[in-house]
Structure formats: structure tokens, C-alpha cells
Amino acid sequence: MKDIMRIKCLLSSDVETLLNQQIKKEALSSSIYLSMASWCNRNGYDFSSDYFFKQAEEERHHQLKFYKYVLDMGGNAISPEVTDIKLEYNSFREVFEEALDQEISVTQSIKNIAARCHKEQDYVTLEFLNWFFKEQREEEYKARRALELFEVIGEEGTGRWQIDKHVGQIKYDSEA
Amino acid sequence: MQKTAVFSQVNFVEVFSTKQGAVFQSDSEYCWYIDFAGKLARFDYRNLLKLRQAINNIDIEQILLNSGKTADVEIIFICACDHCYVLSLLEVIAMKELLSGTFVMLELNHIIQDRLFRIVA
Numbered sequence: 001m002k003d004i005m006r007i008k009c010l011l012s013s014d015v016e017t018l019l020n021q022q023i024k025k026e027a028l029s030s031s032i033y034l035s036m037a038s039w040c041n042r043n044g045y046d047f048s049s050d051y052f053f054k055q056a057e058e059e060r061h062h063q064l065k066f067y068k069y070v071l072d073m074g075g076n077a078i079s080p081e082v083t084d085i086k087l088e089y090n091s092f093r094e095v096f097e098e099a100l101d102q103e104i105s106v107t108q109s110i111k112n113i114a115a116r117c118h119k120e121q122d123y124v125t126l127e128f129l130n131w132f133f134k135e136q137r138e139e140e141y142k143a144r145r146a147l148e149l150f151e152v153i154g155e156e157g158t159g160r161w162q163i164d165k166h167v168g169q170i171k172y173d174s175e176a
Numbered sequence: 177m178q179k180t181a182v183f184s185q186v187n188f189v190e191v192f193s194t195k196q197g198a199v200f201q202s203d204s205e206y207c208w209y210i211d212f213a214g215k216l217a218r219f220d221y222r223n224l225l226k227l228r229q230a231i232n233n234i235d236i237e238q239i240l241l242n243s244g245k246t247a248d249v250e251i252i253f254i255c256a257c258d259h260c261y262v263l264s265l266l267e268v269i270a271m272k273e274l275l276s277g278t279f280v281m282l283e284l285n286h287i288i289q290d291r292l293f294r295i296v297a
Contacts, residue, residue: 002203003289
């Protein structure tokens with residue numbers, strides 16, 4: 001008897017479900033960043049706003065990467081519904097705290113997919129995920145660095161203005 | 177999985193059967209035939225997955241607890257598929273059993289194919 005399931009699709013249904021959940025997560029991330037960009041812009045933090053616009057685009061790019069991978073492997077990629085996006089933040093700092101939280105949760109969820117792939121010996125997907133792990137290093141670094149600015153510059157006086165100016169300059173260029 | 181039946185020049189291999197129905201695979205057509213609720217229906221890969229999802233999405237417990245006067249009949253309609261099922265709750269449960277058994281057997285077949293042919297050969 002032919003193994004039609006495997007002939008049609010490389011992914012197991014569990015991994016496919018996890019990847020679709022990740023697609024949703026990336027879409028949610030993108031929308032959250034867009035909302036943060038809006039908040040920053042409204043409150044006069046233009047550099048941070050630009051920074052979040054860029055982040056939103058990156059998350060969208062990640063989403064499409066997962067999306068195309070699922071399709072290329074013969075799976076069913078599901079276009080996610082994204083709702084309940086927070087519109088208001090209590091403070092400038094809170095925006096960055098939530099951005100870091102968001103990145104951490106994305107890293108953890110990709111780790112969870114990788115764990116499943118290990119269990120199933122799905123090395124193909126595992127290799128695909130490696131790109132994301134490297135990307136998450138950068139994302140977490142940038143989010144953490146932005147929060148660090150609040151510590152080193154301080155929010156007093158023109159502090160927030162300074163922080164905003166420096167957020168746009170955060171770069172991660174580690175060769176490691 | 178060993179039994180084979182010839183049905184109008186199509187080779188079937190039985191994948192899984194229960195008292196209420198059976199699922200056969202046709203290697204030449206890359207599809208499955210489901211003998212259930214008095215008819216034999218052909219499902220390709222996509223439609224079989226959609227059927228499984230449609231059946232799994234039915235909340236059996238909720239229907240059991242529902243004290244309304246509506247009949248406990250579920251219409252299972254699959255997009256881009258020629259077949260539709262109108263099933264009573266008991267049939268839904270039987271269909272669920274049939275499909276979950278089928279997918280276990282397909283998974284088992286996958287493991288066997290891997291171990292016997294793909295890895296060793």
C-alpha cells in the first residue's frame with residue numbers, strides 16, 4: 001500500500017499545526033508592532049515609531065517565510081485572523097517592555113516547534129528553523145538593548161527624547 | 177490491511193474497517209474510498225483531511241447535552257468535494273471512530289514504509 005500521506009506532504013500533521021500556530025503568532029507580532037508604531041508616533045517618539053514600523057515589516061516577513069514553507073512542503077497554510085490588538089500604552093517604557101515580552105514568546109514558541117521536530121526526527125523543518133533562531137538572537141538583543149537605554153540614559157529631563165533618538169540606532173552585528 | 181478487493185477494475189486495499197463502515201485505499205488513483213452510511217464515496221488527499229477536520233470539529237458532548245427540540249442531525253459538507261453526509265449523532269461517533277482508526281493505520285503504513293523500504297533499501 002502506497003504511503004500517500006507522505007507522498008503528498010513532508011510535514012506531519014502535528015508539525016503542520018505548530019507551524020500554522022507560528023504563522024498566527026508572527027502575524028500577531030506584526031500587528032502589535034504596528035500598533036506600537038502608531039502609539040509612539042502619536043506621542044512624539046518618531047524614531048521609535050520608525051523602529052517599530054521596521055519591526056512590523058520584519059515580523060510580516062517571518063510570517064510569509066513560515067507560510068511559504070508550509071505550502072512548499074505540501075501542507076495547508078492557514079491565513080490567520082488577528083484580533084484584540086492593544087491600542088494604548090501607559091508609558092513609553094511599557095511599549096518596549098511589551099516588545100521584549102513579545103520577542104521572548106516568539107523565541108520560546110519556535111523552540112517548542114524545534115523540540116517537536118527533534119522528537120519526530122524532522123530534520124528538514126529543523127534546518128528551516130535554524131534561520132529563525134539566528135534571527136531571534138538579533139530580535140531579542142535589540143529589544144533588550146532598547147530597554148537598557150531606559151536604565152543608562154534615565155527618563156528624567158530630556159531623557160525620553162534621548163532614548164527615542166538612540167532607539168533608531170540600535171544594531172546587532174555580531175559575527176558569532 | 178492485507179485484504180484486497182476488486183471493485184469495477186479498481187484495486188482497493190482495506191485501510192480500516194469497523195462494523196459501521198470501511199475505508200479503502202486505491203494506489204492507482206491516489207485516493208480513498210469511504211464505505212459509510214450506505215454509500216461509497218471517493219476522497220482525495222485534501223478532501224480526506226478536510227473530512228477529518230469537519231468530523232473532529234463536531235462537538236459531540238455539546239449535542240448530547242443540548243436539550244433543544246432540534247433533531248440531532250449533522251450535515252457534513254466539504255468544500256470542493258462531491259459528497260456530503262447527513263449523519264445522526266450515533267453515525268457521527270461511528271464516523272469519528274472510523275476516521276481516527278484510518279489515520280492510525282495510515283500512520284502505521286508510513287512507519288512500515290519508512291522502516292522496510294526507505295531506510296533499508
